[in-house]
Amino acid sequence: MKKGFFITLEGGEGAGKSTQQRRIVDWLLGRGKTVVETREPGGTKVSEQIRQVLLDTRNAGLNPTAELLMMFAARSQLVQEVILPALDSGTVVVSDRFADASYAYQGGGRGLGAEAVRQVEQIVLAGLQPDLTLLFDIPVELGMARVAGRGEADRFEAESVRFFERVRNAYLERAAANPGRFRVIDASQGEEPVWQQVRRALEEMPGL
Ligand SMILES: Nc1ncnc2c1ncn2[C@@H]1O[C@H](COP(=O)(O)OP(=O)(O)O)[C@@H](O)[C@H]1O
Numbered sequence: 070m071k072k073g074f075f076i077t078l079e080g081g082e083g084a085g086k087s088t089q090q091r092r093i094v095d096w097l098l099g100r101g102k103t104v105v106e107t108r109e110p111g112g113t114k115v116s117e118q119i120r121q122v123l124l125d126t127r128n129a130g131l132n133p134t135a136e137l138l139m140m141f142a143a144r145s146q147l148v149q150e151v152i153l154p155a156l157d158s159g160t161v162v163v164s165d166r167f168a169d170a171s172y173a174y175q176g177g178g179r180g181l182g183a184e185a186v187r188q189v190e191q192i193v194l195a196g197l198q199p200d201l202t203l204l205f206d207i208p209v210e211l212g213m214a215r216v217a218g219r220g221e222a223d224r225f226e227a228e229s230v231r232f233f234e235r236v237r238n239a240y241l242e243r244a245a246a247n248p249g250r251f252r253v254i255d256a257s258q259g260e261e262p263v264w265q266q267v268r269r270a271l272e273e274m275p276g277l
């Protein structure tokens with residue numbers, strides 16, 4: 070049924086996801102592909118409203134399970150409104166984060182564990198998975214240094230180094246458990262060498 074191709078970019082703050090997403094989209098367009106870009110949480114009217122709640126530092130009292138469900142509520146809307154229709158019409162979808170981010174942030178960072186995330190994922194996604202997931206792996210302190218000048222921190226960016234270490238480790242566990250779909254990119258290198266790694270991963274994909 071699905072004719073398109075689904076690429077997700079994962080990794081912590083300052084890993085270079087947004088920077089490389091632009092290059093990926095240019096590369097795909099250069100090969101004549103139709104491309105839809107999305108970001109999480111967000112990407113639809115409702116999902117962007119949920120994003121506001123999730124990132125608002127005034128919502129410090131949001132509990133981890135509520136956070137997990139809101140992430141998947143926003144994701145469900147994005148999948149139904151944008152991702153599935155695009156894939157069905159043969160479009161390449163490139164998403165800045167997707168379900169693996171919940172394994173990393175809510176499962177790892179917030180400590181809910183992978184099993185809780187898996188249960189919600191099963192209800193919401195019913196088996197939908199990316200065809201390729203690029204994990205931009207970077208030491209936490211280096212990523213934080215890159216985004217230090219970005220302005221006021223949101224509810225996630227305000228978290229501790231230890232939180233982001235848990236996020237990083239959960240991402241790496243996720244990659245190790247799903248080697249067919251994941252490519253781990255050494256994101257600590259400069260923009261150009263990182264792109265070379267990404268381009269190689271794209272070129273190796275049948276169907277792109
Ligand atoms: N490979 C790189 N080396 C050094 N700086 C980078 C690299 N990639 C991106 N940057 C810079 O680091 C900051 C964060 O990059 P960004 O792409 O926004 O990361 P993310 O979207 O993963 O948070 C930006 O200022 C960007 O210009």
Ligand SMILES: [Mg+2]
Nearest residue numbers: 086087088165
């Ligand atoms: Mg970004």
